[in-house]
Amino acid sequence: MTAAARKAFEEAVALENAGNLDRALVSYLKAQELSPDDTEIAYRTASALLQTGYLDEAQSQLRRIVFAEPDHLNARASLGNCQLLLGDMANARQNFADVLAQAPDNRNALYGLASVLLKEDKPEEASVPARRLVELLPDTPAVLSLFADTQARVDQKAAAIAAYRKALKADPDYGPALIGLSQTLLLRKRFDEVIELTIRASERAPADPLPLDLLSDALAGKGALEDAREAALAALKLSPRSIQTHVRLSSIARKFGDHGAALKHALAAHDLDKSAKEPLNALGAALAALKYSNQARSVLTAMSRGDGLEPAIRELVEGLVVAERKSPEAGPVSSPATSATEEPSSDNPDAAVKIAQEKETKQEIQHQESLEPVTSKKLLATDGDQLPNVLGLRRQDRS
Template identity: 35%
Template sequence: MTETLRGIPDTNARQEKINAALDAIAYLEQDERFDEVIPVYQDLVGRYPDDVELLFKMATIMLRNGDLRESVAHLRKVLFMKPEHLAARSNMGNALLLLGYLEQAKEAFDAVVEAEPENRNALYGLATILIKMHGHAEAEPYARCLVQLIPNSAPALSLLGDALSAETKAEAATLNYRAALRVDSQYVPALVGLAKLLIIRKKSEEALAHLDKAHDLQPRNVEVLFAMGHAYLLEENTSSAVESFELAHACEPENAAALVHLSIGKRKLGLVYAGVYHAAAAWRLAPGNKQVSNALGAALAAAGATDAARDVLTSSSRNSQFLEATEAAIKEVEYLAEQGYERPVREEKVAPEPSEHSKSIEARALEEAGESVFKAQSEDAAPEELAEDVVKGKSEVPDELEEKASS
């Protein structure tokens, strides 16, 4: 008992030192000058490594500063010392979600919601993850619960719109997006979500009005630029669509989806060599991706490299690398594109009236306007069927394949 009592002054003195140090940097933290704040936390944690709350605060600052992996490492220490620390577990979910570890992030948020069903951060995180994993129906209850807790929140309303948009509930999704914009007229996710639904309904003018506003607010937002490109394509303004896709590529040069969109846009302008150039660059970033291989195969077919197109379109089903002749053909076309050459434009053929099947494919592509080509793997056999023309030796470019790849 005496030892415990003797320890109290030391504990209080230690806490006073920690509080004094944190008070001294409070203004830096308020100004989000995290690079100056973090060294102070690291010094304090080094001196008091058993202080769970101090360690948690440092991990949270690192999360806010974008130091995601460092934040996760320290949050794991917090949870090791105090497994019931829900705030740390919730932040762990946030960090893992930002790192792209969806399954692990979901486990963290599930644990938080199980212990605290109305934890807003965990509800938002779970709904977001399930939407990314195409579990929109599963995401809806979490999003609805969040809206009930914070009915005047633009992020919550927009999230519910996202959950409803992929189901047969477009009207309800639209209402939620509009409600979010009444709360915050500059909330970009709601502007983009509403624009996508308007594109599906072929209301490109209204969609572009929302997207122009979103672009003014976030000019480097690739999702906004993708959606703008699809809206322009709906208006048959291919040049403006290509400009949007070029901006997306400039913002994120390593984004394979931007390259696929750019490839398809260039081909629509008749720049088939440039189409191959961009599709090949996308393939190098995402080798084996089915949508990318469809785009590259169609581009090669348009460039007259039928054998190479056939090899590309069948390589994923064979689970094999390209033939040397295919790689040589791709490099040759890329060289021509780099030198500014283009294939002579062939005489246009009268296109037949699109079938109901091709219309349904176009509708699905428009529904996914602005989405990354990696966000969905279609379960139907349409790409394979449409690729058969090239695989069997026909040189015409299948337009439906092009539209499917653009989604």
């Protein structure tokens, strides 16, 4: 390393230690230009590129280092992290495994391998490196949250909750722990705690729609549908192409009796991903709520076959949305089919057939809804507290 390169390198290290990573990267690049064959400078430059989001450049540089020095474990682990962020799971997993074969307690590789295995939906395998990390770093929020993620995915909810809480004790504003604990408690219908946690998460990361989606589910679980809809609309504003948020809004609107909105959001979700089943299920439920049982049945049948939405059904839905918008106070549009509550006449066998079809369709809708996550189920509030005010949500007095 030349004197000029060392001066630039030391300046870069000082800037990085001071938290000024962008300026540090400039100095690292200058040092590397002055001393292109220095491995230490190359590695620190690659690390700065990785941390500032220049993933392709970081990967290229880390590959050169690993090729020149195969036993440079820090560079290999960083290369694995870079590949993980780029979605190259196979190569990331291999690099982490290679590092751990030589250094079983390499923390970077343990964390990376657990993360890859979680993304590959292998939580039991992921729990092994995650548990070892907890032994090495028992009070680190990121490590505790990663371990909690593995436990939540293998149905060890109590262990997951304990780990999330320990992470939040170390750092009350740690986002992944707030989200992970919210998701786990939501499955246990502990809605008040979820509301408090998701508000904190949303305040910490106001541009992230996920806390608002979870908040909406918790509010809906308490029966606060207006507030649930407002939270979901706020989430949709942040992520307009979110299929799940459109489906959530369709479900909430249907419970409100706002059939036009229920149809509109379900159709919007379907248009975003015509292969997804959830939007078609929501659309079928919305049509059934309007007593369009035959059309609802057609939608559900098409969904089970993997077919798309029939043009005639789309035309009907679009027309109903317009009709509902023009007549917001009007009740549901009458279906051409006989109401399920009518008794069949003995001399009208067609009516009996229609009633049987309508009942069968209703049963199908109920079955499909039973498969929805618990987060969309409605459960009335069990306490007398007002919900906390957040994002201007209108609160309902339950006293």
